[in-house]
Structure formats: C-alpha cells, structure tokens
Amino acid sequence: MTTQDTTTLTAGDAELTVQTWNGCRIGSLRIGGTEVLRQGDHYGSFVMAPWCGRTENGQFRNGGKVHHLPVNNPPHAIHGTVRDQAWRTVRTSATEASFTYDLTEPWPYSGRVTQLFELSENALTVRMGLETYADSFPAQLGWHPWFNRSLGGEDVTLSFDAAWQEERGEDHLPTGKRIAPLPGPWDDCFGMPDGVDVTLTWPGQLELKVAGPEQWVVIYDEQPEAVCVEPQTGPPNGLNTQPRLVTPIEPLEAEMRWEWRTL
Incomplete structure (x- = not known):
C-alpha cells in the first residue's frame, strides 16, 4: 500500500512501513502485531549517507581539496545528509519497493542514492547503492536501526563475535588502534571481516539476526x-581514515538483512 508519503509492505504477519518523506527510513516493523522498532520521527531505522557516524570537525579531503560539512554534533558532522529528506518512490508492490534520492547541498558532489526493500514472512532485505555520473568522491553507506529494548517482556540481549573493536578516543572517534572487544555498554565500532552477524534476542518472544556483507558495525x-x-x-570518520571512492564506473553498494523467528 502506498500513499503520497508512506509505503507499507506486508508478508505473512510482518508489516513494514517506509516513511518516504522522512529520509526513506523504516518507520515501523511489526511482527505478529508487535512493534520491533522505537517509534518517533528521529528513530525507526534511518539511512546514513554519504557518510556514517561522525566525521571529524565536519571536514574531509578529496584529493587536494578540503570540504566542510555542517557540524550537527559538535565538534563533528554526524550520520550524513539524507536521513530527514524526502525521497522519490520508483516502484512498489505488496512485498517490494524502491526509492531514490539525489544528493544536494550541503554535500559538495552530485550523486544518487537508491534503496530497495524486499519483505518476506521471516526476513527483510535492504539494498542500497550510491552512484555518480560526474566527479568521483569518498563516501560511506549504512543503516541506523533503533530496536526496542523491550517488547513487553524481558529486555533484549545482544550476541556477536567481532574480530576487533575500534578503540574509541575521548572525541568519540576511532583512534586508529584495534583492540580486543570490550564488554558493554557500547557506543563503539566493531570489525567483522566475514560480514556483519549480530543476534538480538527478546527472551521468550523473538530472535532477530542483523547480517550483511559489510565489515563494520556500530553497537549503541x-x-x-x-x-x-x-x-x-x-x-566512523572513514571519509578521512579509510576513504572509499565512488566513481562513474564503480558505485558504492551495501546490503542489510534482518531475519527473525518467534520463540
């Protein structure tokens, strides 16, 4: 079902709502009538593009040119420029939908972000791409889901096996040193060279796995x-420390899959 601003996909007892007007974020995921995501215009699950997390002092370099971004999390720029913009609906069906957003100021380069959603009875797959037909530029893609800590029962537990943790400095940016994963609480980035694999378990209610081919995951x-x-x-700060160039012949692509089962 599609309205001017919202698209709803359904498969079995799963219902997904995409808020096109609000950064093409997932506004709701209901499984068996239970809401999994924290509600509110700033929550759900939003896109991070064309960078993820914090960019140091709102600055990054492309070749010999230094660019300045809005410092919206002083002293840094955080989470990209697309999370609260209106996207364009390209195609929808009962279980699939695709959307695009054309980058504009304050991002200094032209490019297009595309998101594709595929919902089944027990899984959601989201694919994202960033392409340019003009200048090449460094970029990142990611997602920032807010999962409810409680679904009405015991609090969720997290299970994952990371190869390393990015040491976090007092400025909340990675120091460049990789350390053995530390116990939580976390606002930290972890390395998973074989792909993201994190399981959330709400005891006696639901198990949901977040997976994908990307090699980094932030746990908060x-x-x-x-x-x-x-x-x-x-x-975080990857525009400066590990730049990945988007070029006219090589887009940047990302994928996230949520798979669940009731307990």
Missing part, C-alpha cells in the same frame, strides 16, 4: 529505550 546501547546495531561500509 547507552539509552534505556532502545539498542542500535548499525551495519556500515566503513568505520
């Missing part, structure tokens, strides 16, 4: 209402 669980599991194509 410092708020009482929700926990975040954020697959992304590079670490």
